[in-house]
Amino acid sequence: MSYVVDFEHVSTVGLESSPVADALAGLRANEARYFKNKYDHVFTTHPAEDVPDLVDYVTKVLHDERGLVIASKPLEATEAFVDGIRWTHVFYESGLAVNVLYTLEPGGKRAVGFKLSDGMEVPEELADTFKFARQKSKLAGTIRGSYFVVKGEY
Incomplete structure (x- = not known):
């Protein structure tokens, strides 16, 4: 079931199993606010198991570009x-x-961005390769982010 992300009333819908569910919900709401303000786009998420093609696409780009495999469950x-x-x-x-x-x-422009929810440790698979800058957010607390440029064609 899809979820239209509300950045005015942050909800953990779909994220309840995360140990940092509240912070992750704030991060998701922060993204929703960005897309609404910049592009007038309504940010709608789907359970990962309902959109395996999207998860597979991100997985492929990470693996092909940097040999990265995210250990956590999408x-x-x-x-x-x-x-x-x-x-x-x-x-x-x-x-x-x-x-x-x-x-x-x-x-x-082609890039992969990583954002870490407030309160989470840097994942082991990213720790040795990326440095994370801090950004304050009213919705998400402190967001740590990093990125790399995509060189391949996808």
């Missing part, structure tokens, strides 16, 4: 096509959120 995923950009997000049980920004025009 809980939710979503995809948006806005302003010629394909945005694919996966939210994991550990509190990690991964997004793939992929401009459809050749030569455009």
Whole structure:
């Protein structure tokens, strides 16, 4: 069942099994607010098991680009096509959120972003490779984020 993310009344719907469910819900709401304000897009997530193609896409990009395998269980995923950009997000049980920004025009921006929910440890698979910058959010507390540029074609 899909869930329209409400960034005014943050809910843990679909994220209850996460040990940092409240912070992950705030992070998801922060993303929803960004997409509403920047693109007037309604951020709607789906249980990961209902959209395996989205989870597989993010998994493939991570593996092919950096040899990364996320150990945590994916809980939710979503995809948006806005302003010629394909945005694919996966939210994991550990509190990690991964997004793939992929401009459809050749030569455009293409990157993978990682965001860590407040209160979670840096996942072992990311700890040695990435440094995380901190950002304050009214919805999510402190978000730690990092990214890398995608070089391949997906």
